[in-house]
Amino acid sequence: MAKAAVLVEFGQPLVVREFPTHFELAPGEAVVEIEMAGICGTDVHIWRGELPVPLPLILGHEAVGRLRALGPGVTHDWTGQPIQPGDRVTWASSVVCGECYYCRIKPQPTRCLHRKAYGISYNANEPPHLRGGYAEQIYLRAGTALFKLPDDIPTAAVVGAGCGLATAVHGLERCPVHWGEAVVVQGTGPVGLAAIALARISGASRIIAIGGPSHRLELAKHFGADTLIDVATTTAEERRRWVAQESGGFGADVVIECAGVPDAVAEGIELCRDGGRYLVLGQYANTGATQLNPHWITRKQLELRGSWGFEPRHLWRALTLLRDPYWQQRFASEITHRFPLEQVNLALETVSKWESGKSVLVPG
Amino acid sequence: MAKAAVLVEFGQPLVVREFPTHFELAPGEAVVEIEMAGICGTDVHIWRGELPVPLPLILGHEAVGRLRALGPGVTHDWTGQPIQPGDRVTWASSVVCGECYYCRIKPQPTRCLHRKAYGISYNANEPPHLRGGYAEQIYLRAGTALFKLPDDIPTAAVVGAGCGLATAVHGLERCPVHWGEAVVVQGTGPVGLAAIALARISGASRIIAIGGPSHRLELAKHFGADTLIDVATTTAEERRRWVAQESGGFGADVVIECAGVPDAVAEGIELCRDGGRYLVLGQYANTGATQLNPHWITRKQLELRGSWGFEPRHLWRALTLLRDPYWQQRFASEITHRFPLEQVNLALETVSKWESGKSVLVPG
């Protein structure tokens, strides 16, 4: 049996339950003993019932663990490295069908019509039940992109980076930052910090982070932001003027939205210079229409790009970045709070109050 | 002396006045006797006071005429063709400074900080007064891109195409349509019709025009639209389903907004397939914020692009298209109403009521 924290009813405390672990592994499958699981901001939204998910649900879509058993044919990880029980691994949170309109014809694999994500899409009542990271073990489906972690990458760096880094890798692939460009990053949560890191290594001449609270702005500075703007103590007009002043007078070359608040998009459009680019990376929740002036898209001849989730190759790129001790230290430093599985509700509360950098669960 | 129709007060009838024409031409300048001037939808917005312009103002930013006199050094047109008085010409409506941040550093020449457009930016009280197309003559500044018209391009084709074709050339340069793609064009005014033409010659597999009234939808068909959707007799949800059905089930590969109505942008985002492209080409008026759901930009990983006005080379490309009798016929056929200069107010009214295809002024 293995313990897991289950969301039974939206807004109610998660319940720790035990699940059977005697399932035989089919070809391509694997089972992993979880060492550390991240709590993502999306988990808070799910907990509150703001995303369409099945209940009961074992949350958790970012984790590191050790392979306990491998199904027939699972001999190598996604990159071709040999794997065996005991190896430390992470994995892409989503599995796609490979056959639908978006997998094949207009290839947009992250928009696969049958994509399912661990910790989000699986009903915990259905065997093998353990399909989320808030647990002692997780059963991985055939087709899951597994990555054996080299010894020089600490677990905390991988979970600290979480899904935010791979999401930002995908986003900045669709909307690259070029050397010398002035960049605004809206939001200083995990995606925002990862975007700051990638803008930094892409050679941004100036990175302006808009976010908060202050301990997160400190992290933004640590990740490479040159200018810190606290969203709680400034007006939109003050921010617009500040950004213009720091970026040649007319606005940023690139703005990256990682705030997750719909209003941020209306503001971000105004922070771009004419002909600038705007990556809308954080609008994961559908909270309906908001106020936005499309005139500026035409008039400023802007380029806006969206990006959803990530593919395994983006996680691969994220892991190559985490080979660098400089970035390991930073991403690991996001983790300020560690909780045992039993304190999952305290952990969620900490995240929802923005009290932590990043909170993680350490089962066992 | 030369007559011109002057906007003296917003919302009031234009007044035909006479202006002196004895000005000596400085180097680079030219004066043109206007043969035909188009009435653009933007002129109606200006007339109503919805755009910031100086008063009194001679309207008119799309016209064809004959060179009456050339200033020192004006011996060739923009393409290098020799020119002389008597030649039939058209010209780019805007002149840029060539020196500012947007002309030089982040080259976005249509966003020049000192750009001025004939028929929009010049006070008619200031010599040489005649800086708009609703007139018998127009004085062109040094730096104006003049194009000598080959004999095989009829005047009506050039004015019928108006600023809409060059605007669409610019837009589709920023957001090209590739062969085999399903395209939605929102709006069947002059920009929309031009976008249909360009999507057609770019090899769109299917063009769905959303617009009206019916005589404009007929034009859309004539320009190459495969499917006509009357915006007045359908709901947004009906249009969304219709577009999906005609474009592989999931929405259009490319949507081109030429409607000029802010709501069209919220709708257009929903008409794109995931990973699709959206050209926001028609939001010329700033009517403030509107309701729009940015969640879809992230979730559908869309690409939105704006485009403002055009550069001389886009007008050059437009004129190359008008060498083709097939397109000459179509663009000339937009002109359904011709008025003498004295009936300018009737002409404006006809345009504002959507009664005409395109209305033009024929001075003299």
Place this chain on the structure above:
Amino acid sequence: MAKAAVLVEFGQPLVVREFPTHFELAPGEAVVEIEMAGICGTDVHIWRGELPVPLPLILGHEAVGRLRALGPGVTHDWTGQPIQPGDRVTWASSVVCGECYYCRIKPQPTRCLHRKAYGISYNANEPPHLRGGYAEQIYLRAGTALFKLPDDIPTAAVVGAGCGLATAVHGLERCPVHWGEAVVVQGTGPVGLAAIALARISGASRIIAIGGPSHRLELAKHFGADTLIDVATTTAEERRRWVAQESGGFGADVVIECAGVPDAVAEGIELCRDGGRYLVLGQYANTGATQLNPHWITRKQLELRGSWGFEPRHLWRALTLLRDPYWQQRFASEITHRFPLEQVNLALETVSKWESGKSVLVPG
């Protein structure tokens, strides 16, 4: 038993042999009764021993046939259409591994490290033997992209288009032609004709075909070329001047090499205008180094792009084009010679002497 034409020794006549057909189909497999198989120019190179292939080999990588039997789990074609025995189908000639460096990490699927092509990569001695199109039947591996053909697409259009159309679809995806551009196509074989077709529907203002012999230049005209240059009766310098004259004075906006002759590349670079694009699409054989002046790449600031083979989605796009009767007629008209399987050597000879448009085998 089923008959197939086998290449036993390079340069020697192919031998028609019988092979057993009693193999049980594994999951994902299918067997097809061939109705028509195309003879590609590459087959002549293989026959002559100019490509590294296993012997004995059943040639043929472009064909149409009827499904005879389907292995377990094969219920739908690549696009999701239900399929059953008796359905007329075509298929992508290559199968990739989906797991290697080029399938996953730097996604360049046509460069899969373990890619195998029907008619090229399979030893006929190894069961199930029948892995080429010059045969009465072909056994298709799991993972083959099958396409059920709609009734409105004639077999002759599909085989006439052959691998050339899908190859050109891939090439022009990497190097698109935009409306109004002047295009040179070097070579008037099947790839060249397909490139002319795609340049035409992409809105090229002028298409200059360089090739021969005269019956192929006639086909080029039928496919949409405006200017025909016979490579046998002109010098390189004459061609350069002719192309410049037909394309604004300075060379073509886009040059597409489909000639397969190394010298064509040196010439093609000179046919581009400065800042132009050059698609090197036809250099399938490795005939070693040739004379080429790289100075022009720097000086003319050219963009050169290569493209190899195609992915299933390119064949999908090719088939969408073949829904159009206009293009069906043209691609079918390439087929000027039909041979029974027993006359395969006469057929190869006809192709190698450039006597046919396209030659095909019609077994049975």
Place this chain on the structure above:
Amino acid sequence: MAKAAVLVEFGQPLVVREFPTHFELAPGEAVVEIEMAGICGTDVHIWRGELPVPLPLILGHEAVGRLRALGPGVTHDWTGQPIQPGDRVTWASSVVCGECYYCRIKPQPTRCLHRKAYGISYNANEPPHLRGGYAEQIYLRAGTALFKLPDDIPTAAVVGAGCGLATAVHGLERCPVHWGEAVVVQGTGPVGLAAIALARISGASRIIAIGGPSHRLELAKHFGADTLIDVATTTAEERRRWVAQESGGFGADVVIECAGVPDAVAEGIELCRDGGRYLVLGQYANTGATQLNPHWITRKQLELRGSWGFEPRHLWRALTLLRDPYWQQRFASEITHRFPLEQVNLALETVSKWESGKSVLVPG
């Protein structure tokens, strides 16, 4: 009178002559007292007669000096900063016409049909004679892009960067390096070192410099190269294997040719991974055709891009980089030899023997 070093006959020593300096400045013109002029590798080619230039010629196309006098209307530099006599400046070496096919229609401004470069294109017999950097003074034409140097940029950094940095800025704009990519730079002269710098700040994961001699490889390391390969002590096959080993097994994501030797291009193509990009930046001399295998362009589906010279905005970007003390130090450190104008022949000889990092002339 002002002294200048004049190339009178190819291959012969330059002659220091005096020229009159009393010319009245026309509108837009300026005269500069030169403080330091760089000796570019191209100057050696010109000296040897390998480029088509007029004689007699005052060499020198990269320099810094102080404004001595300004013609009417010259009140601001290219960026809009006010300027006056005494200000320290540099300038773009070329002036374009702004009117030709390549300036206007297919905008490729560096390929302007009437482009002229200081130190290259002007006959020293024609007034105002002083049109090169190897001189005490230089007369700049109207239309020259002047840049006032901020006090925090040392002269040695600007001349050390020379034309190589702006050339590399342009090249990497056409062929950007993205974070995490493995990059090969062929050549460790000024363009190669600048390319290493830009690849570094663009986030290259690994930079492999191929060049020599050893003091230049040391510079390459100082500029950010991770791996140094001496071209003189390795074979092409050894380099190919070494590069593959350092870049994921299959070759570099991006190769940048800055070697100036035609053979380097044939080798560079083999150093790219399949689907990789190759920037051909150094083929400034036309030494005729060389041996090159175009098969690899098709088979590896490569992307090759050329880039010629630079526009003023690339020099602007280069100067923004030189605001950073880190890069100032590096570019200034290229200058290992300083010569008075009278020792110009010794200086040229030093450069031609690859004995210096960079040699400069310091008049007066």
